[in-house]
Amino acid sequence: MPPIKREPKLGDLIEIDRFGYQHWAIYVGDGYVIHLAPPSEFAEASSSSFMSILTEFAEVRKDLLSKVVGNSNYRINNKYDEKYTPYPVNKILQRAEEMVGERQPYSVYSRNCEHFVTELRYNKAECAQVRILPSYF
Structure with a gap:
């Protein structure tokens, strides 16, 4: 796993580089993240693809950050902190943990x-990334 400048804090948004897009997760402690995972994100990070465009459902998963990242680069990116006030960390974590295992529309x-974690x-x-997707998708 590539090094990062600082360890994530509880409730931090994690942006993970994929080929052609970014996958997003939220850090929940002890090396784990919770993320909305379409089928292309299930196996390992290396199997991710644009196949997620074709799916209608995704699963809320709790996985080790290292497994989700794989060989990809990632960064902590709480990019809307200046625009919106984040929920208290305990509320973020409670909401995230309650959703683990749910199948959600995607x-x-x-x-x-990204919608999920924000x-x-x-x-x-x-x-923000949906604004830059090619119109043929």
Whole structure:
């Protein structure tokens, strides 16, 4: 796993580089993250692909950060902290843990992994990367 500048804190958003997009997770402690994982994110990080565009459902998973990251680069990116006030950390963690194992509707445009984690942290489902996806998707 590539080194990072600082250890994630509870409730931090983790942005993980994938080929052509970023996968997002939220740090919940002891090396674990919770993330909305379409089938292309299930096995290992190396199997991720644009196949997630074709799925209608994803699972809320709790996995080791190292397993989700694989050989990819990642960073802590609480990018909306200046725009929105984050929930208290205990509320973020409680909400995230309660959802583990749920099967949720998934849309790359309106309900993806970034929407999921920003809603947990800020109560606002935001995703900047959908604005830059090619229109043929």
